[in-house]
Amino acid sequence: MDRQELIRLYYQMVLIRRLEERSAELYQQDKIGGFLHLYIGQEAVGVGVVSARRPQDHVITAYRDHGIAIACGLTAEEVIAELLGKETGCSKGMGGSMHLADVDKRFWGGYAIVGGHLPLATGLALAEKYRGTDTATICFFGDGSTNIGYFHEALNLSKVWDLAVLWVCENNQYGMGTAVERASAVSEIRRKAEGYGMANAQVDGMDVLAVRQATLEALERVRQGEPFFLEAMTYRFRGHSMGDPERYRTGEEVRKWQEGDPIGRFYDHLLKEKIADQAALEAEEARAEKEVEQAVRFAEASPDPSPEQVYDLVYVK
Amino acid sequence: MAIITMRQAISQALWEEMDRDERVIILGEEVGLWGGTYAVTKGFYDHFGPERVRDTPIAEGVIAGAANGAAMAGLRPVAEIMTINFAFLAMDQIVNHSAKIHSMFGGQIKVPLVIRTVGGGGRQLGSTHSQTPDVVFAHFPGLKVVAPGTPHDAKGLLKAAIRDENPVLFIEHATLYQTRGEVPEGEYLEPIGVSKVQRSGRDVTIVSYSKMLQVSLQAAEQLAAEGIEAEVVDLRTLRPLDMGPVLQSFRKTNRAVIVEGGWRSFGVGAEVAARIYEEAFDHVDAPIRRVAQQEVPLPYNRELEQMMLPQIEDVIRAVKEVL
Numbered sequence: 001m002d003r004q005e006l007i008r009l010y011y012q013m014v015l016i017r018r019l020e021e022r023s024a025e026l027y028q029q030d031k032i033g034g035f036l037h038l039y040i041g042q043e044a045v046g047v048g049v050v051s052a053r054r055p056q057d058h059v060i061t062a063y064r065d066h067g068i069a070i071a072c073g074l075t076a077e078e079v080i081a082e083l084l085g086k087e088t089g090c091s092k093g094m095g096g097s098m099h100l101a102d103v104d105k106r107f108w109g110g111y112a113i114v115g116g117h118l119p120l121a122t123g124l125a126l127a128e129k130y131r132g133t134d135t136a137t138i139c140f141f142g143d144g145s146t147n148i149g150y151f152h153e154a155l156n157l158s159k160v161w162d163l164a165v166l167w168v169c170e171n172n173q174y175g176m177g178t179a180v181e182r183a184s185a186v187s188e189i190r191r192k193a194e195g196y197g198m199a200n201a202q203v204d205g206m207d208v209l210a211v212r213q214a215t216l217e218a219l220e221r222v223r224q225g226e227p228f229f230l231e232a233m234t235y236r237f238r239g240h241s242m243g244d245p246e247r248y249r250t251g252e253e254v255r256k257w258q259e260g261d262p263i264g265r266f267y268d269h270l271l272k273e274k275i276a277d278q279a280a281l282e283a284e285e286a287r288a289e290k291e292v293e294q295a296v297r298f299a300e301a302s303p304d305p306s307p308e309q310v311y312d313l314v315y316v317k
Numbered sequence: 318m319a320i321i322t323m324r325q326a327i328s329q330a331l332w333e334e335m336d337r338d339e340r341v342i343i344l345g346e347e348v349g350l351w352g353g354t355y356a357v358t359k360g361f362y363d364h365f366g367p368e369r370v371r372d373t374p375i376a377e378g379v380i381a382g383a384a385n386g387a388a389m390a391g392l393r394p395v396a397e398i399m400t401i402n403f404a405f406l407a408m409d410q411i412v413n414h415s416a417k418i419h420s421m422f423g424g425q426i427k428v429p430l431v432i433r434t435v436g437g438g439g440r441q442l443g444s445t446h447s448q449t450p451d452v453v454f455a456h457f458p459g460l461k462v463v464a465p466g467t468p469h470d471a472k473g474l475l476k477a478a479i480r481d482e483n484p485v486l487f488i489e490h491a492t493l494y495q496t497r498g499e500v501p502e503g504e505y506l507e508p509i510g511v512s513k514v515q516r517s518g519r520d521v522t523i524v525s526y527s528k529m530l531q532v533s534l535q536a537a538e539q540l541a542a543e544g545i546e547a548e549v550v551d552l553r554t555l556r557p558l559d560m561g562p563v564l565q566s567f568r569k570t571n572r573a574v575i576v577e578g579g580w581r582s583f584g585v586g587a588e589v590a591a592r593i594y595e596e597a598f599d600h601v602d603a604p605i606r607r608v609a610q611q612e613v614p615l616p617y618n619r620e621l622e623q624m625m626l627p628q629i630e631d632v633i634r635a636v637k638e639v640l
Binding site: 058089090091092093094095099101102103104108109111113116118119120121122123124125126127128130149150153154156157160161310312313314315316 | 342368371373374376378379381382383384385386387388389390391392394409410413414418419420421422423424425426427429458459461482483557
């Protein structure tokens with residue numbers, strides 16, 4: 001990976017972090033409604049995985065979708081505009097935080113019914129298989145969705161039909177407030193894939209380059225026409241959503257994970273390997289800060305969608 | 318015109334569309350090697366091959382979900398859910414995904430999907446295999462719900478459904494597959510969302526669809542022998558619901574009976590009657606009557622099951638009440 005590409009990954013991770021921090025503020029100011037699930041702490045997973053895809057590979061995820069949207073190339077402007085419910089948002093103000101998408105970038109969206117998008121991923125992959133391409137479908141989901149029927153139906157079908165799906169479990173240790181061990185009979189989640197005879201691996205989800213490398217290797221197998229299961233061990237530094245009392249975990253546990261902050265680790269790596277100096281990385285941080293502020297101004301100045309749009313979009317004409 | 322069965326009509330529609338458009342694929346339980354549990358796809362597997370006629374595991378959630386995803390990516394999947402009772406296992410995919418995805422993402426994704434399924438009681442299958450929950454699905458904007466009552470309409474509507482850019486739930490009736498009717502020799506489409514007068518009359522309007530259309534037509538024949546001319550309007554599509562021909566007929570007859578195979582409460586009759594009262598109140602000469610299934614889970618016993626389902630005599634009685 002060349003220097004420029006590595007710095008681009010750093011920029012994306014910082015951009016996601018700033019965007020999420022700013023979103024939390026906008027939520028507290030009541031400018032963002034509904035639910036808001038922040039990606040802070042998990043940046044290395046989305047950025048690392050998506051950096052390994054080809055542009056035509058499909059990406060689909062659950063409702064904690066801002067970071068993956070940015071990793072897929074959506075701009076901060078269209079993301080924040082969507083959070084503010086504006087016409088200029090990537091989903092025209094119809095979807096909000098949990099339903100970002102940009103089909104031109106092969107980002108098929110965030111889905112808010114836990115597990116509901118896993119069958120969609122099999123369908124995207126089925127279409128590619130039918131057309132005879134080696135395009136992969138990358139499906140992100142949380143540890144919480146591995147206990148629902150959809151997970152098993154989708155994994156099973158992907159194996160039975162030899163579909164090119166990379167299943168990426170973002171194991172952030174909790175399904176809402178319920179720890180993996182309290183919800184899943186098998187707490188090492190990748191082992192669930194073995195029940196379907198599916199190749200699998202576990203990766204340190206706080207190390208962007210490790211995630212990228214594991215994804216590259218997984219995708220190589222996937223393109224041969226078989227599903228692969230990648231479990232990324234990660235942690236969300238904020239609550240499940242805004243307004244989470246966080247009674248289910250200790251401050252000490254959170255602090256321990258924060259010491260392994262994926263952005264801090266990557267920063268150290270870039271300095272240590274002399275890929276970039278401090279000034280260069282600070283310049284990236286300033287650029288991210290600026291992009292987010294510009295995006296907030298853009299979103300706030302954007303018009304609301306019209307009531308006509310709501311009616312027009314019920315059916316394709 | 319050829320006279321064929323409902324089963325043949327549906328099968329022909331599928332065959333012709335698969336012949337016409339490479340993007341059309343079929344997936345579902347036993348659609349391939351078995352030939353379809355109602356034999357609708359008999360011969361398809363051998364002709365079109367396993368890539369286009371895909372046997373699935375018994376897993377309705379992923380059948381509907383994979384069909385959704387394939388439709389999003391540009392195919393024209395026709396998913397078969399063996400019976401509508403099993404569609405409850407796919408309910409989340411149908412109502413939270415098929416029906417929402419176009420709107421929720423601001424129009425950038427289309428889901429041109431058809432889900433074929435089979436509903437209706439009368440085959441002694443017990444309460445979980447005999448339901449007519451059509452209105453449950455018709456409740457959701459974003460989904461189209463089609464339920465034909467004749468071979469002619471079944472063929473034309475299924476072809477239209479496959480070409481539609483929206484998700485369509487296509488409900489066949491378990492006891493109509495042997496029903497025969499005239500079908501044009503050449504290709505034709507029937508528009509989704511358009512009701513149709515299946516029998517003209519001046520005295521009373523009977524509104525119905527699917528199996529109950531056939532029951533209503535038979536009732537109308539018997540009434541004609543007594544000098545009562547019923548006009549029978551077939552809804553054909555529950556969503557979007559076309560009230561035009563219903564209201565036009567009602568403004569002529571001023572009396573209506575609505576006949577449905579499902580339960581009365583919150584049903585098709587409730588919806589259609591409310592719309593008549595809203596739109597044509599000045600034309601009401603008698604309270605509108607509803608004929609529907611008794612409000613019970615259907616029993617297995619043959620006589621009791623039939624007793625709980627709407628019969629020709631029930632329609633005749635209701636018509637006489639409004640006259």
